[in-house]
Amino acid sequence: MSHEAELQKLEARVLAPLTNTSRAWWAWAVVLLALVVAGTAAYAVQLKDGLAVTGMGDTVIWGVYISNFVFFSGVGMAGTFISGILRMTGAEWRRPLTRFSELTTVAALAMCxxxxxxxxxxxxxxxHLLLYGRLESPLVWDILVIPTYLTASIIYLYLFLIPDAALLRDRLGENASRGRRRLYTALSMGWQGLPEQRKRLTRAGNLMMVLIIPIAVATHSVVSWIFALTYRAGWDSTIFAPYFVVGALYSGTAMLITMMYIFRRAYHLEEYLTIKHFKYLATLLVIFGVVYMYFTFAEYLTVGYKLESSDSALLTELFFGRYAALVWIGFVGGQILPTVIAAIPKTRTMEILFVVSVLANIGMWIKRFVIVVPSLSDPLMPYAWGTYTPSVVEILIAVGSMAGFALIITVFAKFFPIISIEEMAEGWEAAAAREPEPQPAPSGVLVPQPGGGK
Amino acid sequence: MQTLLRRCALAATVLAVAVGALWLVAGATPALAEDGPTKITIKVTDSGFEPASIDVPLNATVELTFVWDSPNHPLDEHIIVIPGYKLESEKIDAQNKQTVVKFVATKAGPFLFKCDFECDTHDILQHGNINVTAGGAGGAAGGGSAAPALQASKLVIDPIKGIVVKGNTVNIAAALQDKDGKPIAKAEVLFFADRTFLGRQGEVPIAVAKTDTNGLAFATYHPTNPDGGKIIARFEGGGVYDKTENAFNLAGSPQFQPIPQSATDDSLRGMKSVAPYVFVAVIGGVWLAFAFMLYQAWGISRVRPAEGSR
Amino acid sequence: MSQIPPEGTTTAKEGSAPLSRRHLLGGLGAAAALAVSGMGMFTATQSSGEAPLASAAGTGKAGTKRQWAMVIDLKKCEGCVTNGKAPQCVEACNAEHFVPPGQQWIQVFEVEDGGGHKTFFPRICMQCENAPCTKVCPVGATYHNDEGIVLINQDKCIGCRMCMAACPYGVRRFNWDKPPNPPGAALASYSPEYPVPHRQGTVEKCMLCAHRAKDGKLPACASGCPMFAFYFGDLTEDLATNGKEVVQLSRLISENNGYRMKEELGTRPRVWYLPGHGQEYGRGIDDIRAPQTPRSWQEQGTTLDSVHQMDAKASAGGEAKK
Incomplete structure (x- = not known):
């Protein structure tokens, strides 16, 4: 089959969900929307009555919100990072993955x-942050770096979306509403696949895929420094920045596997998202998982060996005390199990990898919670350990943010192809160039003649 | 009970001073009580004090003579202290075999005396006890005749030689003399500055010094404001002498500047002052790069098909 | 006028002394000559004991700022268990600042000493020179004033609680709920030095009674303490007072083995502690009595007027003591 034919098939497959909306999609979207509305309502309550409606107190001053913040920044980290690295190294198998990787990042960072x-x-x-912001504060670093990463991710997502937007503009025609067509026309920037246009796109894209990697690392580093720049036991650690970065890569890679599986099933992309992609991502998951466990070991060894009094109290509570259940579930279920299962060839089936990736992210959420809360409840003065139980408002807001994350992705996938058609075409073209086929490759790949090539 | 005893003792002391003054007028020998001091000789041997326990009546004037007696350890040296009475003897060794410690036993109870010098065995062995008991002649009955009379003493600060100002440091030398103008050694002299702070006036202790063999006590005072003020040297008497004090005025110095204290002193300030600029430059550069990329994207729409290949 | 004893009176012992008196006096004399020639800044005159002070009035002049510090003498702190009251420092603080219920800006902890016995430990804000809280504040709402006190501007605070995470002493408190304010507080002029009325969603803490210090008054806890355990001092003038006596701040700390809490963190607190267990008021280490629960300002029935009266009384007392 020529790559022209391949392309047509892909177009048909990928563009179909954009125009045909199933009842299941509506049900899913409505559920998500309801959860987001519930979260927003909970926030309205919190706005009215203040933070007193949360379970936080003067000892445990941060809870689910900050755990969620760290979790989302972690989930968001991997998408663009992996997409950037794979693009830079020219890994061919990246082509069907890039779009939803970048999308994951944008959605997660928006929530973060x-x-x-x-x-x-x-x-x-x-x-006040704009008016009195102090660059000395690690919180201000976050406030500067996270929007920077979010902006970078949106630009990155958008740049490689331009050719697809042009395609949608040209293809959907009467199938799309006027507003939609306008949206595609505006986003496509008059893309016609001209060499000069291609040159400009490549110039911008290349710069971004290099720039996005340090920005991603910086983002998760500054998130860790909110904790590591204090004196608290469990936070006061020099390895926190790389520890968080690796944790984010692990959690983000797992999220990509989850997303890949769901899209594959929901959008019938079996031909494009194959077991090969799952295995490659599983390999990345294993690497990040092993490095993360190594960091975890190094972190706990250095404090556990010395056992300074506050560290000792914290470790006791973590491993044997009130947080033991969470810690061990998170560690065994969220780190060891996913890593081991993803490493064994026999268990590397899509279904198992999907379950494992979900487990890994549940584990990582628990891990974030276990980083934030126990260190805060470790008493700084001779008083009792702090207690923290999330209130209904907090849980609703947290669930709402998860739903918001899913909703952004769901809605985006309704408007844009979840696999980058341009990039796939580019791949086939390149393959064709390497193994010359009888037909000469046409130059304007994205505007092929109707019915041509079959 | 204790306060009662103390009051009686005080009354006895006052009486004694009065009687002593009368005797002075009469031309009699002052200073010591009628029956003279309680004299006790204690040998300091290799195996400890002999005797190691002595009894002394309350308010008696006591003269303890310590005699060096360690022929087997000719290099041993001792200084005997009685911490309860803040007393310290001269050093005794093979050459200077005797020292006398004089005091008035104004406080009842058991008091430790020991060698306070760095000698090998004596920390363990050289402990003795003085039991001051109220049962003696000068007890609670308040018999004036047995109460001690305190010797006169005098504290001298020579404003020319005794007070030296170096920058913001004031060195003070005070000379302590007995009634005959002889120096009193090993006596504790307290120095105070009369200061007012937050509306409260008080004698602020600034130094404690022991007099040397010449009766000189040295103290260093660092004024902390430009005002100067009264500086007081005081000798509490040590149970033998009268309480005595002397004072001088330190005139203010308008040029004086206290050492400035900063609440935000930071050794890495220089580095930290650069960091924000670097940070802002990096972030700014990244956003410039964003602008460049968006400009490129916008540029796509500016490309005319005629310039292209088709 | 008496003199230093003549040289002839030296004893035979002099030779053994490390520095002979001759040397010492010679040195002093030379220095004295320099002093006379105008190098010295202070001059001394002999004073008869009763002579009035040359310059007794005025403190902290010459353009230097006060740098407030606190020394808490734990030898004097017996947790108010012997007078049968709740810790008076806490109650005085609650009344002075209308501290929101649930918060204690000064907190009396029962801690274990080295030998396993209980002692009391009143903890105020340490007023660190290298303060972790002021460093992390994203909007500069918490800061040092020019007298070294760490203050919070509740009009600026965005309630992120980063400072609470950073403080290694756990002194900071957050108004999770709407804090009750005394009647008339709305009309009171708010300032970071006297943060009344209190605001929801902002951080609060002990600020060493900056408003009282300005008027030369002791902090509320210090004047409330019946045991005079709190010495309020000025590092620049190196003086401190507990309301009863005036002492040299540096000497007070050195002579009593003063220490600062978590000194190894390098925060350089301006609050020192003198170790002890209330022994000056006869509290033994075996005393098992725990401090009572202090009353909030509402339970004490404090009003804005009563605080003013208390202040007036305190300043009147100060006048009387002068």
């Missing part, structure tokens, strides 16, 4: 950026 604002005691004074 909301969480600190939700946690704030005086959200009405957010503008």
């Amino acid at each position: 950026a909301i969480m600190p604002a939700v946690d704030m005691g005086r959200p009405d004074r957010l503008w």
Whole structure:
């Protein structure tokens, strides 16, 4: 089959969900929307009554919101990072993965950026950050770096979307509403696949895929420094930045496997998202998982060997005390099990990898919670250990943010192809160039003649 | 009960001073009580004090003579202290075999005396006890005749030689003399500055010094404001002498500047002052790169088909 | 006028002394000559004991700022168990600042000493020179004033609680709920030095009674303490007072083995502790009595007027002591 034919098939497969909306999609979207509305309502309650409606107190001053914040920044990290690295190294198998990797990052970072604002005691004074912001504060680093990463991810997503938007503009025709067509026309920037246009796109894209990697690392480093720049036991650690970065890669890779599986099933992309992609991502998951466990070991060894009094109290509570269940579930279920299963060839089936990736992310959420809360409840003065149980409002907001994350992806996938058609075409073209076929490759790949090539 | 005893002792002391003054007028020998001091000789041997326990009546004037007696350890040296009375003897060794410690036993109870010098065995062995008991002649009955009379003493600060100012440091030398103008050695002299702080006036202790063999006590005072003020040297008497004090005025110095204290001193300030600029430059550079990319994307729409291959 | 004893009176012992008196006096004399020639900044004159002070009035002049510090003498702190009251420092603080219920800006902890016995430990804000809280604040709402006190501007605070995470002493408190304010507080002029009325969603803590210090008054806890355990001092003038006596701050700390809490962190607190267990008031280490629960300002029935009266009384007392 020529790559022209391949392309047509792909187009048909990928563009179909954009115009045909199933009842299941609506049900899913409505459920997500309901959860988001519930979360927003919970936030309205919190706005009215203040943070007193949460389970936080003067000892455990941060809870689910900040855990969620770290979790989302972690999930968001891997998508663009992996897409950037794979693009840079020219890994061919990346082609069907890049679009939804980047999408994951944008959706997760959007949620990540909301969480600190939700946690704030005086959200009405957010503008103080602009007016009085101090560069010495690690919180301000976050406030500068996370929007930077979010912007970078959106630009990155958009740049490689331009040719696809042009395709949608040209292909959907009467199938799309006027507003939609306008949207595609505006986003496509008059893309016609001209060499000069291609040159400009490549120039911008190449710069971004290089730039996005340090920005991603910086993002998760500054998130870790919110904790590591304090004196608290369990936080006061020099390896926190790389520890968080690796944790984010692990959690983000797992999220990609989850997403890949869901899209494959929901959008019938079996031909494009194959077991090969699952195995490659599983390999990445194993690598990040092993490095993460190594960091975990190094972190706990250095404090556990010395056992300074506050560290000793914290470790006791973590491993044998009130947080033991969470810690061990998170460690065994969220780190060891997924890593081992993903490493064994026999268990590397799509279904098992999907389950494992979900487990890994549940484990990582628990891990974030276990980083944030126990260190805060470790008493700094001779008083009792702090206690923290999330309130209904907090849980609703947290669930709402998860739903929001899924909703952004769901809605985006309704408007844009979840596999980059341009990039796939580019791949086939390149393959064709390497193994010359009888037909000469046409130059304007994205605007093929109707019915041509078959 | 204790306060009662103390009051009686005080009354006895006052009486004694009065009687002593009368005697002075009469031309009699002052200073010591009628029956003279309680004299006790204690040998300091290799195996400890002999005797190791002595009894002394309350308010008696006591003269303890310590005699060096360690022929087997000719290099041993001792200084005997009685911490309960803040007393310290001269050093005794093979050459200077005797020292006398004089005090008035104004406090009842058992008091430790020991060698306070760095000698090998004596920390363990050289412990003795003085039991001051109220049952003696000068007890609670308040018999004036047995109460001790305190010797006169005098504290001298020579404003020319005794007070030296170096920058913001004031060195003070105070000379302690007995009634005959002889120096009193090994006595504790307290120095105070009369200061007012937050509306409260008080004598602020600034130094404690022991007099040397010449009766000199040295103290260093660091004024902390430009005002100067009264500086007081005081000798509490040590149970033998009268309480005595002397004072001088330190005139203010308008040029004086206290050492400035900073609440935000930071050794890495220089580095930290550069960091924000670097940080802002990096972030700014990244956003410039964003602008460049968006400009490229916008540029796509500016490309005319005629310039292309088709 | 008496003199230093003449040289002839030296004893035979002099030779053994490390520095002979001759040397010492010679040195002093030379220095004295320099002093007379104008190098010295202070001059001394002999004072008869009763002579009035040359310059007794005025403190902390010459353009230097006060740098407030606190020394808490634990030898004097017996947790108010012997007078049968709740810790008076806490109650005084609650009344002075209308501290929101549930918070204690000064907290009396029962801690275990080295030997396993209980002692009391009143903890205020340490007023660190290298303060972790002021460093992490994203909007500069918490800061040092020019007298070294760490303050919070509740009009600026965005309630992110980063400072609470950073503080190694756990002194900071957050107004999760709407804090009750005394009647008339709305009209009170708010300032970071006297943060009344309290605001929801902001961080609060002990600020060493900056408003009282400005008027030369002791902090509320210090004047409330019946045991005079709190010495409020100025590092620049190196003086401190507990309301009863005036002492040299540096000497007070050195002579009593003063220490600062978590010194190894390098925060350089301006609060020192003198170790002890209330022994000056007869509390033995075996005393098992625990401090009572202090009353909030509402339970004490404090109003804005009563605080003003208390202040007036305190300043009147100060006048009387002068």
